[in-house]
Amino acid sequence: MSNPSNLKYTPSHEWIKTEADGTITIGITQHAQELLGDMVFVEAPAVGRKLKAKEECAVVESVKAAADVYAPVSGEVVDSNGALDASPESINSDPFGAWIFKMKPDNAADVAALLDATAYQAAVDSEAH
């Protein structure tokens, strides 16, 4: 599965989708879910929480391990995906659809400065060597 070109990415394997209203939707990439394996628990940040860029804000746990999810940019949490409580495995089956939380970024420019699909793939490839 390739990384959709309409999304932005971080080196810590979050994907970011900019919505029409300027909010952003955040999940973890195909590569991240593959590393972690079968997902069994997701803890999303509380709505209203103010986050700084790169702050630990969510946790995804597979049978194997727990991994932190980081805020891609600074901003405020405006929504979280409650459906993941009942079906965390949807991150495995549909990583780019199973979003974890949404933010209202402080600066749209911060989002524009994140990695594009090509740059993210290069970061993943260099990690493997």
Added chain:
Amino acid sequence: MMLKTTPLNQTHRDMGAKMVDFGGWDMPVNYGSQIDEHHQVRNDCGMFDVCHMRVVDMKGNGVRAFLRFLLANNVDKLTLPGKALYSAMLLENGGVIDDLIVYFMTEDWFRIVVNAGTADKDIAWMKQQAAKHAPQLDIADHPELAMIAVQGPNARAKVWEALPGSQELTEKLIPFSAVEMGTMFIARTGYTGEDGFEIMIPAKAAPFFWQTLAEKGVKPIGLGARDTLRLEAGMNLYGQDMDETVGPLESGLAWTVDLKSERDFIGKAALLANPPSSKLVGLLLLDRGVLRGHQKVRTPHGDGEITSGSFAPTLEKSIALARVPNDVQIGDTVQVEIRDKQLNAKVVKYPFARNGKTVVSI
């Protein structure tokens, strides 16, 4: 350092395994979904590469007497040829060197299977003790023997299909016993809480046997599912649930330690002199989250620690083994520190699941 490989290494890669460094061994952690593999074993059957475990043969006059002294469990319980016994091997101070299975074959041959990570240390210890107490014994390990575990309710039937002649020989084999079949050694043992066999076979023949089992519909299972299966079955993992710094009585292994008979064994004096202040219990997480090794357990009687924890696919809940103060009772609710939260967990008697079913009340 170069990772060690088993005779099945290429076979795993061909079958799409995700390989990981497991204590210096290049081993399959899963072949896709660890949870699917777990259910596969509970509901049907699967096979595991356990070639990294080591077979040690002890031969010679007086081998029983030596093992009576070397092991915490009493090999005098073994009277039928082929019968196996689970035991800890202890240091003088009572710490656990390893846990192992010993098979009684004849009065001058006992076969022992030890863990991979501790094999060299174990054999050195056995030889050192034999030099003092039974120098006539021949102690030889067999890294050239491969080992494949086939586990699950349908495991025995699948092995019988794959291995002509094995049914006649093993149909009446009682649990926890073994029989030789030519150059193979078939034991009705395992580490999953399911019925099945652990089969030793010359390394050269292992890939063919594995393929034959696969053709009969036996699915390969990685070490990931092996860990959740053994945890649900309430079986200890050396290096996590016990090691040289704790004794068997603090590790849920009192049932394997014979302190009542006159028999002396290495570590006995230390066990008698130091009654345990903690014990191993099962935990069932009541809140949402996942229990993991080393998380702190808060109880009214003092703190404890999780030794093994995971999501349990059969229970669809998180479970753990934890070492807690003696006064903690089955049924108590304790708190586990997970990141910045205190989550509630119920203290339960393990095993959690065996023979395809949950056996604790959830």
